[in-house]
Structures are given as C-alpha cells and as structure tokens.
Amino acid sequence: MRALFFAIGQAFSSFWRRSFVTFLSIITITIAMVILGAFLLISLNLRGAIGSLKRQVQLEFFLKDGTTKADASSLIEAIKGERGVESVEFVTAERAKIEFIDEFGEELLEGLKRNPFPPSIRVELAKDLTMGEAVDSLAAKFKDDKLVEELSAPNRIAHSLAKASRISLILTGLWGLVLLIAATTIITNTVKLAISQRGDSIRVMQLVGASRNFVRLPFLLEGLIHGLISGSLAWAVLWGLSEAAGYVLPSIIPIPLPWNISIVLLGGAFGAIGSIIALRRYLNY
Amino acid sequence: MVISAINIGKSYLEGTGSRLIVLEDLSIDVEGGKVIAITGESGVGKSTLLHILGLLDTVDSGRIIFNGEDVSSLNDSQLSRIRNSDFGFIFQFHYLLPEFDALENVALPALLAGMSRPEAESRAKELLSAVGVAERAGHFPNALSGGEQQRVALARALINNPRLVLADEPTGNLDPKNEDKLIDLLFGLTREFGMAVVLATHNMAIARRADQSYLLREKHLEEVIC
Numbered sequence A: 001m002r003a004l005f006f007a008i009g010q011a012f013s014s015f016w017r018r019s020f021v022t023f024l025s026i027i028t029i030t031i032a033m034v035i036l037g038a039f040l041l042i043s044l045n046l047r048g049a050i051g052s053l054k055r056q057v058q059l060e061f062f063l064k065d066g067t068t069k070a071d072a073s074s075l076i077e078a079i080k081g082e083r084g085v086e087s088v089e090f091v092t093a094e095r096a097k098i099e100f101i102d103e104f105g106e107e108l109l110e111g112l113k114r115n116p117f118p119p120s121i122r123v124e125l126a127k128d129l130t131m132g133e134a135v136d137s138l139a140a141k142f143k144d145d146k147l148v149e150e151l152s153a154p155n156r157i158a159h160s161l162a163k164a165s166r167i168s169l170i171l172t173g174l175w176g177l178v179l180l181i182a183a184t185t186i187i188t189n190t191v192k193l194a195i196s197q198r199g200d201s202i203r204v205m206q207l208v209g210a211s212r213n214f215v216r217l218p219f220l221l222e223g224l225i226h227g228l229i230s231g232s233l234a235w236a237v238l239w240g241l242s243e244a245a246g247y248v249l250p251s252i253i254p255i256p257l258p259w260n261i262s263i264v265l266l267g268g269a270f271g272a273i274g275s276i277i278a279l280r281r282y283l284n285y
Numbered sequence B: 001m002v003i004s005a006i007n008i009g010k011s012y013l014e015g016t017g018s019r020l021i022v023l024e025d026l027s028i029d030v031e032g033g034k035v036i037a038i039t040g041e042s043g044v045g046k047s048t049l050l051h052i053l054g055l056l057d058t059v060d061s062g063r064i065i066f067n068g069e070d071v072s073s074l075n076d077s078q079l080s081r082i083r084n085s086d087f088g089f090i091f092q093f094h095y096l097l098p099e100f101d102a103l104e105n106v107a108l109p110a111l112l113a114g115m116s117r118p119e120a121e122s123r124a125k126e127l128l129s130a131v132g133v134a135e136r137a138g139h140f141p142n143a144l145s146g147g148e149q150q151r152v153a154l155a156r157a158l159i160n161n162p163r164l165v166l167a168d169e170p171t172g173n174l175d176p177k178n179e180d181k182l183i184d185l186l187f188g189l190t191r192e193f194g195m196a197v198v199l200a201t202h203n204m205a206i207a208r209r210a211d212q213s214y215l216l217r218e219k220h221l222e223e224v225i226c
C-alpha cells in the first residue's frame, strides 16, 4: 500500500517536472485519438444511414398486365430459391392501387378509367448481405423473364453508402493501427526520458532495497496516467464534436457509451504498452 | 561470515565487441564486524567488486555466498530484501533522492522494510544526530553541502542495522577535513553497532585504519600487511 502511494507520488512528480514534454505528447495523442473517433463517428453514421435505407429497399419486378398469382408461381418459387432473398410477395394490381391511395390520396387517380398499376413481385433482401451483389445477381437473372415488364432497381444510394461505409471502416482500422504505433512510441519516449532523468534515483531505490517491480511501478503509472489523460481528453473533444454536429444534423448517431469508455481505456492501454516497452529497453538492471 | 566471494570472474562486453576481463578467480571473505579496505588504481575494478558484493551485479563465474547460501539461486525480490535489511551503501556520488528532505531520505530504507512512519522518522532523527546533521533534517539535498550529503547517506546506510556497509570512495568528493569527519563517523558507528565494512578508497592513510587491507591489481586481490 505504502509502495503504491510512493509510486503514485513519483509518477506525478516526474510528470510535473517535464510538464512541457508531457503536455506536447498528451496533445499529440489526443489529436490522433480524436481523428480515430471522428472516423468511428462517420462509419457509425454511414452504417446507420444504410440501415434505414435498407429497410426501405426492396427489389420489385413489375409484371405484364393481367398476370395472376398462378401465372407467376413458378417465377416466385425461382426467386425464393435465390441466395439473399428473405421473402417474396405477390402484389396484385388491386393492392398496389390501395397502397397508392393510402399513401398519396385518391385525387391523383381520379378520372382514370382503369387501374394503372401492374401486378408485381416484391422481393425483400436479407439485411446482412451486401447490397450490391444480391441486387445485381437477382436483377440480372430475372429481368428478362417473359412475365417481367420492368424492374425497379433498389436505391443505388444504399449501394454507394455501403461502399463508403466499408472504406470508412477500413480507414478507421488503418488509422487505429497508425495510432497504436504512434501513441505507443510517443509514450515510450516520454517514459524513456523519465527513466534517464531519474537515473540516479533509480540507483538509490536499488541501493536501499526496492525491488525491480517497485522501481518500475512509478514509470508504468506515469505512462498509464499519460494515456488515460489523452484518452479522456479525446473522449471530451469527441463528445463536444458530436454534440455540435447534433445541432446541424439532429439525426446524427452519437458514439455509444461503451465505445466512449473504450476510447479512455484505449488511451490507458497505449500508456501501459508504451511504458512497458520503455522499461524493458531502457531500465537495464 | 557475512559474505564470501569464491573464485569469481567478471568481464564487461565492450563497445568493440571484445570482452574486458575485470576480475578473475578472485576470492574474499567478509567477516562480521570487520573493516576491510580495498585500494587500487583507478579502473582496476574496485567498484565492480563492491557492486558484486552488494548483490547489485552478477558474476560470470565463481560463487557469492551470503548467509551460507549461493545468491545465484535468489530472485530479484529476495535480493532486494537482502540489500534492504542486511546491507547499507554509501557511494562517491551522494545518491540522495532530490524530492525528499534529509530526514525522509534516511527513513526510506526503514519504510521500505515495513517500519511505521513515526518509528522510521524517530530512528532517522537519532541517526542524523549521530552523524551531526540533526539541524539539517528538513533540508532537501540541493540545500546540503557535499559533506552533509555524505553524512546523510551514511545515516541512511545504517538505519536498518545492516550487517555490512559497502562504501565506494565515500570521501572522493570531500575536502580533507570533511573526509576525516566522515571516516571517523563511518568507522566509529559501524564498530559501535558491530557492522562489517568494505571500503574502496584511494587514500592509503584511511586504508591503514582498517582491520584488513587489500590491493586490487591485475584482476586479483593482494592482502596488504602493514
């Protein structure tokens, strides 16, 4: 217990002694983590947008006038057998008309003698399938069927959003990797500086019989505090950013709490890894 | 016997990749309560030997026996405990912790040994009086003279009642007056408490005051009869 207090005291005192270097490195790591968080925020929101688009997206094959469910049954069965197809529904011309009236009112159809809506087959796609593939293969396969008059292509925006989200996730991952290396290196270097500045004190601790772990603890704590402060700052900045973005785009999805906590912990992890590397390399006795 | 070195060898890897042999087939017994002086030219390995005897460094060959046990079988925390409770160190460069005052520096080994703070501090006060710097107890090392710092370091070396005090040119940075004062205190207090001393020094007059005196030369110890 006493050892722990001593170690914490040492960690803080050496923190203040090199306050400028410490400050710079904390700021650098914070900025890097904020960038990571921003990527995360973007990926998250892209995915959210795709999710809501996906719900609206169906593939709809419009059939020739007068086609009955019985006529289309073999086509329906064939579509059902396709990969990525969740459900298939035959929509009669009558139903299409009712749906239209429900949505837009009767006025638009006034004066029309006959029902302008063709019967159709609506295909619901499984959500976990990537948009593009499933749509393209289904469309290609059935659009030339003799019963099919026209194909309503699904929202192409969803397709490109899916692509953007994938790219943004990859970028997040890559940046995360860069961050891991950069933050760890920065912390390793500040702890290395701490070790070299405290060379004599380390010697003293060894002389008076402090164990190796006891001597290491303050440095480990210093790196850890370092990382945790950076992580907390990054979290605060990101919170501010997503609040501010919320004013502009009210529908923005904020970073969920567990992820926020992870950002702080991630900072702590960088700190711990950085100091362990520094201790293994530079505290040689 | 407090500690024995038996046929030890020690070398360092030099920057060029070759090995510099410092000690070879060297043996020494440190008896309880005895004062041993080690002299020798600069660079012969006096500090190296003291570090090995203080369990701060390891040997390439041979054995170090402490309390009848080969220390190579001990782990870091066991070695630390021995350094804390059985050894006291004073080195040329007064290694005091700059962020602690004199009293706290002296109390540190006792605190590490698990003594309560009031107890450790009262013992530290007694020792600071014994070495004549009681009135400087609240000063930080940078406000102490070289002689005062070494006396604080001596007090720290004695606080856990060690069986052996290792002193590596403790007066190397002191003027003759302070040198005499420190050596008088070192010899006087360790004799009073029955502690053994291994002292590395360049000063032959000091070496002659020891119970045994050795000259370290060409990797070996030669006993000096005076």
Ligand SMILES: Nc1ncnc2c1ncn2[C@@H]1O[C@H](COP(=O)(O)OP(=O)(O)OP(=O)(O)O)[C@@H](O)[C@H]1O
Pocket (backbone or CB within 6 Å): B012, B013, B014, B020, B022, B040, B041, B042, B043, B044, B045, B046, B047, B048, B049
């Ligand atoms: N860590 C080390 N790495 C490489 N060589 C070392 C190391 N420590 C000491 N040496 C070399 O070992 C030899 C003995 O050094 P040591 O410090 O023991 O001598 P010394 O007798 O104490 O000298 P002095 O009287 O100047 O203090 C020297 O040549 C020194 O350069």
Ligand SMILES: [Mg+2]
Pocket (backbone or CB within 6 Å): B046, B047, B048, B168
């Ligand atoms: Mg030396």
